Amino acid sequence: MKAIRLRTPGGLDHLDLVELPDPGRPGPGEIRVRIHASSLNFHDLGVVSGAMPAADGRIPMSDGAGVVEAVGEGVDEFAVGDTVVSTFFPHWEDGEAPIADFSTTPGDGVDGYACEVVVRPAIAFTRAPHGYSHAQAATLTTAGLTAWRALVYNGGLKAGDSVLVLGTGGVSIFALQFAKAMGASVIATSSSDEKLEHARALGASYTINYRSEVQWASRVLDFTGGRGVDHVIEVGGPGTLPQSIQACRIGGHIALIGVLTGGAGPVPTAALMKRQQRLQGLIVGNRRQQTELVRALEATGIVPVIDRSFALEAIADAFRLQQTGGHFGKICLEF
Structure with a gap:
């Protein structure tokens, strides 16, 4: 073979x-x-x-x-x-x-x-x-199940929630699709206007080009009336985490999934504590969660x-x- x-x-x-x-x-x-x-x-x-x-x-x-x-x-x-x-x-x-x-x-x-x-x-x-x-x-093995576990199992995503997805890679796009299918609104970031256009076509309510909007957390707060989002799909790691904390609501959920900006770095722990947020690291998920993801995909028609x-x-x-x-x-x- x-x-x-x-x-x-x-x-x-x-x-x-x-x-x-x-x-x-x-x-x-x-x-x-x-x-x-x-x-x-x-x-x-x-x-x-x-x-x-x-x-x-x-x-x-x-x-x-x-x-x-x-x-x-x-x-x-x-x-x-x-x-x-x-x-x-x-x-x-x-x-x-x-x-x-x-x-x-x-x-x-x-x-x-x-x-x-x-x-x-x-x-x-x-x-x-x-x-x-x-x-x-x-x-589904890695990207699909990671997004599913982050939002559904760890995050308890429900209709009416708001989700911030960083970038337009596999996990973030799955998270966008899952969030929309479950009645949540989505804000997406990218350095490419063309990719942001694709994200809007998939249902993103708001998009932010983080190269032209360097303080993208402020734009997230603008879009949410100062409240912040309920969930953040955090794939950047230390380079983006401080703004993710700022963009997430008080008591919100940040799913730490990736370390695209590096494996280690300072974390604004005081801000995280003050905003009473839940920062949860995760690596993919288990077999039962994947089985339930498959059923959900068949029910929703997500491709x-x-x-x-x-x-x-x-x-x-x-x-x-x-x-x-x-x-x-x-x-x-x-x-």
């Missing part, structure tokens, strides 16, 4: 297309899946670039979607021909997070889904939404926004597009 292997120390020129032995039949509790798509995330870029070192020869990509080709003894949740999508934490089925690292995450601590066939425990997958393409399904797809052998080009920040929504691999 075809696969991508990452040679140490990482870097896009160290991604090799290789032929590997077929993984064979599934054992008890396992399924064999023909992978047809994956989607790119910031975490995947960290691995392939070498910023998050992985074992030599690691097969990258945390997201995978495809078709069940065989089921092992004792598996009754899936049947041959089912379309499925992988989970980010294959052993976290339900409840509170039991892990604080990526040791079990495909494409990082273990081999991922930049390959044609895998044999994995059945619990490493859920069914894909009915009618979704493989590429659309692959966007993931995919900017562009690449062939497996063009994986480096896909990451180069991600590095430029020129995409809106998700970038996928299809094979």
